[in-house]
């Protein structure tokens with residue numbers, strides 16, 4: 001099996017769907033004619049995506065049905081709260097050979113199966129938005145009926161836009177806290193660094209360039225040296241020097257614990273969003 005011969009239909013046209021198909025289109029992983037995108041109602045958004053990527057887009061009921069029926073892989077990319085109604089629409093259109101890839105935070109394989117009322121192979125994933133530039137990382141769990149070839153195909157799709165990490169399903173929430181939400185923590189940190197630079201007298205452009213290159217360099221250092229971040233940090237931190245004072249300031253605000261709390265909060269919220277749908281199913 002090869003991903004380049006497959007047809008992929010994205011159900012949901014938001015930031016995450018775009019990050020994935022942008023990565024696939026720009027890396028020429030499959031022909032643009034093989035990629036289609038639908039959403040609930042926002043026609044302007046679909047027009048914009050069609051113009052940008054030359055992929056097929058439609059939320060016309062008849063065309064949407066055809067796109068879904070023809071797809072080998074369906075990517076579920078709506079918010080958890082919209083999953084139930086979206087899945088009801090999907091159910092009559094599915095055939096059992098289609099691979100269902102979900103990027104929805106918190107929604108378990110079991111709930112997806114219950115909602116879809118089918119026995120399709122389910123690939124539950126947690127990507128991140130850096131997939132759009134081929135630097136994403138995607139956590140993946142498979143339902144027990146995803147065969148070897150289908151697993152390879154799914155891995156091929158996400159490896160093409162970054163790296164993948166196959167984990168047991170009960171690890172996907174904590175993985176969401178680390179890498180799904182993770183880019184936001186670094187952007188948050190960057191916002192603060194730029195603001196401080198500007199307050200201290202740098203131009204916005206200078207502060208942004210310095211911050212950008214610093215985070216890029218730090219990430220490459222971890223990757224290329226293979227050294228632990230703690231070791232690299234100690235090399236920046238001259239005893240009694242400026243960095244030591246900076247780390248002291250971070251420690252005095254319990255930033256280390258705060259970051260851990262942020263990871264746990266994201267994991268907890270993901271679980272909660274999935275649980276809410278499970279509860280509404282039982283009712």
Ligand SMILES: NC(=O)C1=CN([C@@H]2O[C@H](COP(=O)(O)OP(=O)(O)OC[C@H]3O[C@@H](n4cnc5c(N)ncnc54)[C@H](OP(=O)(O)O)[C@@H]3O)[C@@H](O)[C@H]2O)C=CC1
Nearest residue numbers: 012013014015016039040041042077078079082086104105
């Ligand atoms: N953003 C991120 O960094 C990440 C997001 N995720 C997951 O991806 C999913 C989408 O998130 P994100 O892209 O940020 O969300 P957005 O709000 O940007 O996009 C949601 C999309 O879902 C569509 N939609 C809603 N209801 C339906 C329906 N019934 N049928 C078809 N499409 C529908 C919306 O269409 P319309 O506008 O027409 O209503 C919209 O295009 C979430 O479940 C999230 O947990 C996972 C990893 C990272």
Ligand SMILES: O=C(O)[C@@H]1CCC=N1
Nearest residue numbers: 105176180181182270
């Ligand atoms: O914020 C969210 O709920 C999604 C999941 C991880 C990143 N974005």
